[in-house]
Amino acid sequence: xxxxxxxxxxxxxxxxxxxxxxxxxxxxxxxxxxxxxxxxxxxxxxxxxxxxxxxxxxxxxxxxxxxxxxxxxxxxxxxxxxxxxxxxxxxxxxxxxxxxxxxxxxxxxxxxxxxxxxxxxxxxxxxxxxxxxxxxxxxxxxxxxxxxxxxxxxxxxxxxxxxxxxxxxxxxxxxxxxxxxxxxxxxxxxxxxxxxxxxxxxxxxxxxxxxxxxxxxxxxxxxxxxxxxxxxxxxxxxxxxxxxxxxxxxxxxxxxxxxxxxxxxxxxxxxxxxxxxxxxxxxxxxxxxxxxxxxxxxxxxxxxxxxxxxxxxxxxxxxxxxxxxxxxxxxxxxxxxxxxxxxxxxxxxxxxxxxxxxxxxxxxxxxxxxxxxxxxxxxxxxxxxxxxxxxxxxxxxxxxxxxxxxxxxxxxxxxxxxxxxxxxxxxxxxxxxxxxxxxxxx
RNA sequence: GCCGACAUAGCUUAGUUGGUGGAGCGGUGGACUGUUAAUCCACAGGUCGCAGGUUCAAGUCCUGCUGUCGGCGCCA
Numbered sequence: 001x002x003x004x005x006x007x008x009x010x011x012x013x014x015x016x017x018x019x020x021x022x023x024x025x026x027x028x029x030x031x032x033x034x035x036x037x038x039x040x041x042x043x044x045x046x047x048x049x050x051x052x053x054x055x056x057x058x059x060x061x062x063x064x065x066x067x068x069x070x071x072x073x074x075x076x077x078x079x080x081x082x083x084x085x086x087x088x089x090x091x092x093x094x095x096x097x098x099x100x101x102x103x104x105x106x107x108x109x110x111x112x113x114x115x116x117x118x119x120x121x122x123x124x125x126x127x128x129x130x131x132x133x134x135x136x137x138x139x140x141x142x143x144x145x146x147x148x149x150x151x152x153x154x155x156x157x158x159x160x161x162x163x164x165x166x167x168x169x170x171x172x173x174x175x176x177x178x179x180x181x182x183x184x185x186x187x188x189x190x191x192x193x194x195x196x197x198x199x200x201x202x203x204x205x206x207x208x209x210x211x212x213x214x215x216x217x218x219x220x221x222x223x224x225x226x227x228x229x230x231x232x233x234x235x236x237x238x239x240x241x242x243x244x245x246x247x248x249x250x251x252x253x254x255x256x257x258x259x260x261x262x263x264x265x266x267x268x269x270x271x272x273x274x275x276x277x278x279x280x281x282x283x284x285x286x287x288x289x290x291x292x293x294x295x296x297x298x299x300x301x302x303x304x305x306x307x308x309x310x311x312x313x314x315x316x317x318x319x320x321x322x323x324x325x326x327x328x329x330x331x332x333x334x335x336x337x338x339x340x341x342x343x344x345x346x347x348x349x350x351x352x353x354x355x356x357x358x359x360x361x362x363x364x365x366x367x368x369x370x371x372x373x374x375x376x377x378x379x380x381x382x383x384x385x386x387x388x389x390x391x392x393x394x395x396x397x398x399x400x401x402x403x404x405x406x407x408x409x410x411x412x413x414x415x416x417x418x419x420x421x422x423x424x425x426x427x428x429x430x431x432x433x434x435x436x437x438x439x440x441x442x
Numbered sequence: 443g444c445c446g447a448c449a450u451a452g453c454u455u456a457g458u459u460g461g462u463g464g465a466g467c468g469g470u471g472g473a474c475u476g477u478u479a480a481u482c483c484a485c486a487g488g489u490c491g492c493a494g495g496u497u498c499a500a501g502u503c504c505u506g507c508u509g510u511c512g513g514c515g516c517c518a
């Protein structure tokens with residue numbers, strides 16, 4: 001039952017002049033009662049198949065002519081090169097419908113639904129996400145997504161990082177408590193994890209270089225093109241490394257993802273209308289680093305009202321990044337703006353050793369990371385200074401009690417990187433079944 | 443949590459100062475031997491989101507509700 005031939009190979013000319021058996025779905029169908037053109041789709045592309053009544057006989061012709069859009073079919077025939085639009089066609093000699101589509105319930109996603117969406121997403125398409133997945137745009141995006149995921153794994157594995165898994169049910173928060181999803185847990189309360197980080201630090205003394213790519217959950221009621229409540233988080237942690245080491249990995253990772261996309265998915269990027277020169281620039285250029293103070297001065301110089309000590313919200317980020325043509329690192333935030341696990345800068349403890357990587361074109365923050373507070377005294381001071389209770393973090397503090405070492409790591413929003421590199425209008429376009437504050441179905 | 447917009451056929455939509463809701467796509471039937479979102483003819487398909495109100499009369503005006511979309515705060 002496996003497939004012997006693929007549409008992509010027909011299109012590339014590998015099967016010119018030979019017999020093929022194509023298995024796929026009817027993308028479009030048109031014709032007369034003597035000749036029928038079925039544009040067949042499989043995961044590798046679409047090809048026009050020509051069915052003539054005189055060649056296949058009445059029974060086969062009528063069966064295939066009656067196959068509505070998205071019916072699954074098998075078509076056998078000879079591949080012929082052609083000057084017409086597709087370059088290659090299949091002259092069908094036989095075939096059959098495998099999974100019909102009934103006229104009472106035709107495939108609901110029509111040209112009009114697609115045309116209006118234009119890469120964006122209507123309520124209708126979100127409601128019919130399970131069917132929208134098989135359209136050209138989503139298929140292309142999912143291939144790009146797969147390459148991004150593959151590039152992340154390759155980057156870390158090529159550098160001897162160990163992939164390491166943390167639990168998804170957790171007892172405490174990494175970020176602010178208000179963004180936690182609470183779930184019933186046998187009469188107690190548990191939460192869905194927001195980050196792998198705290199549990200990764202526990203394995204840092206064991207593995208020294210570790211990474212993961214896993215979902216994180218944040219109950220933010222954010223309704224923006226950059227937010228999901230369930231998003232894919234690529235995180236890493238290294239022992240014996242400081243802020244700059246971590247940042248170097250962040251930059252190298254993002255650049256290798258861009259380079260890999262150009263290598264593997266140039267055609268798909270072009271299909272989405274992405275400017276390949278931009279992606280090349282993201283792969284080839286060094287990402288500048290700017291201290292928080294410098295960013296504040298720049299913003300103030302632009303007339304933006306911002307005070308030292310404030311975290312930079314998206315409106316500020318947007319102004320700051322509008323002139324950037326590559327991602328920029330922002331480093332050394334004031335310690336009052338960041339949580340306790342960020343290590344204060346020994347040169348000036350007003351600041352912490354951290355960094356955010358801001359993507360250009362308004363795609364926002366794609367990486368957040370830094371050096372961890374690693375001595376027992378320092379971590380206890382910072383927890384108390386924040387007014388955070390110690391109890392839930394005892395296991396985390398223990399890591400410092402038994403041979404603490406300098407270490408650090410970052411988290412990268414994989415879906416955001418997909419959105420940015422593909423030029424998507426909305427992060428939702430990059431994930432099969434997006435989850436946000438108002439939608440958990442389908 | 444806050445601000446804004448929208449809701450008409452399966453889809454995309456038109457609908458004027460309030461006066462018997464139209465079209466394109468998709469579907470059905472028919473015509474057509476090379477179509478490219480095929481074309482042409484015909485047909486079917488509507489609780490105008492829900493509930494009230496104003497009016498002789500509401501898709502249209504008012505109020506409430508629901509849902510969705512966009513944005514902010516927060517973040518990756």
